[in-house]
Each structure stands twice: as structure tokens, then as C-alpha cells.
Amino acid sequence: MDEIIEIVEFSEAYTSAFKALNEEWIIKYFKMEEMDRISLNNPQAYILDKGGYIGVALLNGEAVGVCALIPSTRDDFDFELAKMGVSPKAQGKGIGKLLGLHIIDKAKALGCKKLYLESNRILKPALQLYQKLGFTEIVGASSPYQRSDIQMELDLTSQ
Template sequence: MEFFNKTGKAALGSRLRMLTETITEDAEQIYKLYQTHLQPKWFPVFYVLSAGEEKTITTIAKEIGHSHPSVSKIITEMRKKGLVAEKKDKADGRRNMVSLTKKGLDINIRFKDQLTDVGSAIETISSQASHDLWKAIEEWEYLLGQQSLLDRVKEQQKKRESGSVQIIDYTPAYKTAFKALNEEWIATWFKMEETDYKSLDNPEGYILEKGGHIFVALYHGEPVGVCALIKMDDPDYDYELAKMAVSPKAQGKSIGWLLGQAIVQKAKALGARNIYLESNTILKPAIRLYEKLGFKKVAGRPTPYERANIQMELLLK
């Protein structure tokens, strides 16, 4: 079809829906052909009950992979048509047992012939097709169970948008942005502290002139993220990753990850043995980012920040 040739695989849902509608329309006619008078959506429930056993709605739902409310609704519809009956479980009066009525069992005889002929027709189509649709569906169900289509699309969105992000070295032109982005982030979760003002009011003197570095993330030319690599006067640690902040309007574009990578690469280029950082455990996305970069928790150390309750390090050598 020309439309699907234009849209490509992005229209997968629409194409599957059209295929489903085509098969469902035929299914309705097939039920009439065999005078079973079932609705296509009843098929899974009727099939499970066709063996003649009594089952609870919960058991049926688990067996066919439907929700309890969905099965309950179908049972209600089938009961109104006289196909199923419900009665209290003798062993547990809190449970209702569902089974086919005499009318349902009579239909079941024709239903078995219908299943045989439909199965043969499907096999014929499969033999004429280049690809096994049934196996393909199984594979897709498995893969989507591992990671949903939504999550996969989010990954692609991040990948595409991160391609418009530039990580550059700090210049005085970004002094205001460096402070504003950090103040915005800190105010969201905590409060500004004395050490914050020292570094944000004078990044050149507090960070750069002491051997540190600052990176700025630009999205379409606009500064939306910053991060600093501060030279530490400490026998155990060479540098500290600090003052990472990303604008809320730019989150979800892997900017924190790109800034973190830039910091790590810079520290390696400077011959650093390690990188230290301080954070707070309520910042779960930040902690996951640091762990993804390779940081691991270390024993608590003295800190100038009231908000810091976790210290981490990344060993480079």
C-alpha cells in the first residue's frame, strides 16, 4: 500500500490494526458459517472452557493472559447468551466456578470442526508465505517483554536529541549560566550554602585558576547544562566532580551523561588517579548516572555541604 510505503515501519500499529480488522471480519463470518454464533473476542474463554472443566475467572484470566475485569465482562456477555453458567465453589463459597451450559456444549461440537478447518487454512497460508508470522509474533512478544516499544522509542529520542548537544569548555560568557543553572537545581532540592556561593560567584578563581575545568552543554546553542572538575588538595583524591546541573527543560537528552563523560575523559587526560564526588541519596537519577559512569560508594568523609550524605569515587588507575 502506498501509505505504508511512505510511512515505513513507524506505522506498524496501524498496519497490524488493519490486518486484525481484516481477520476479525472474516472470523465473524466463519462463526456464522459453522453456526457457532460466537463473538471473536469470546474465543479464548470459550476455548479454555471447551474441555468441559469448571474454572474460576481468575484461573481463566491467567490461562489466556487477560485481565480479570476483561474475562469477567466476557463471562457476563456469554452468560446472557446462555453459553456459560456460574455457581459457587463447594469447597470455597467465596469463589464462583464457570462452565459451559448444555447450549455451550452443543456449540462445542461444531466449534471443534471449525478449529480443525481454520487451523488447516492457516497452515495453507503459512506454506504460501515467505515468513512464518506465528514465529515472528512469538519473537516480537519476547523482545517487547524484554523492553517495551515505548522504552525503545525513548532511547532513540535521547540518542537523536543528544546529537544536537555540544559539550564545550567554559568561557566567561557562560559565568551567568553556570551560576543560574546550579542555583535552579540546588533550590529545587536543597538550599544554597556558603561553599556554593564561593564556587558559583567566582568560578575562575575557585575552580579554573586552581587547575580545575568547567564544561558547558549547549543544546541548539543554548547553555542547558554545566559540570566542574575541581582540583583537590587531598592526598587521597586528585579531582572532584562537582556543580553538575541540567536545566529541567533539557532533561531526557542524555546531557548529564555527556557532561559526565567529558569530565572523566578530561581527568584521564590530566593523568588523574581518581575522581571524587559528593551527592545525596534522594537524587536517584543522579546516583544512577554516577554508577553508570563507574563511580562506587566510599566511606563517609568530612564534607562542607549539609546536603551531602553519600560520597563516591571513580578509580582511573
């Protein structure tokens, strides 16, 4: 059977998947922080109602990946790429790249000029993906997350 991968817009039906897919990687590598609880327990209020967007990757109809576009509170950025997670059982199928490209396209459609993200250097596959998508490291940005030790940006005006 051929595997069917599609990226769809978040709906209430994916609330538990959004939380579970993010908790899975956060707990594996770090610990849940207050900002995680806020966004994962209420993506509608924290992300969508503020003008954000969440893409959901489906593998044969099952939610196996998620990624959010959150309006940025930083002066130089329009949105933040955040809460990207792909289930370990679906990794290696290019789902992270598809999600990343989808979120970048959505950011452009929303008029975004600069996209921001935060990560951690131990997440090497994620950092490699971000670099392939065109993100470059920036220095000097503060973070509400203890685990964040790298910040990156993507200038969409040059694409």
C-alpha cells in the first residue's frame, strides 16, 4: 500500500494530536515548561485566535506531525515557526520538510517578511532541516524557554 502524506489545516479534531506530538519530543529531550503548557493546552486561544496557524501532517489519515506559525512579539519578525513535532514512527519520510515548506508558504501568504524560530543544539536533525529551509542563526535574542540555546531567522523578502 502506498503511503499518503498530506498537510491539512488544524481543526479541533487535532487538538489532542497537537499536544501529544509536541509533548513526545519535549519530554524525550527536555522538560515541559510553563509556555509549553499554555500553548499546548489551548492552541485555539494561544495561537489561532491571535492570527496564527497550525499545519497538521497526516500519514494515511493519521496525524503524525504538527507545526505552528505564531504571531511574533519581537519587533523584527512577523511570525515564529514553533511547536514542530513529527512522531518517531513517521520520521525519515520527509514529513518535517513538508511541514516546514507548508508553514513558510503560509507565512508568505499572510504577508510575513521575516520568520523566527528557537531550538536547541542537541536537536541536530531539526537544525539541519531548518538550515535546508533557509534559516540562519542569529545571536542575542532572549527566550522564554530554558531549553532554547539557538535562535534562527528566515528572510522571506529574498525568496
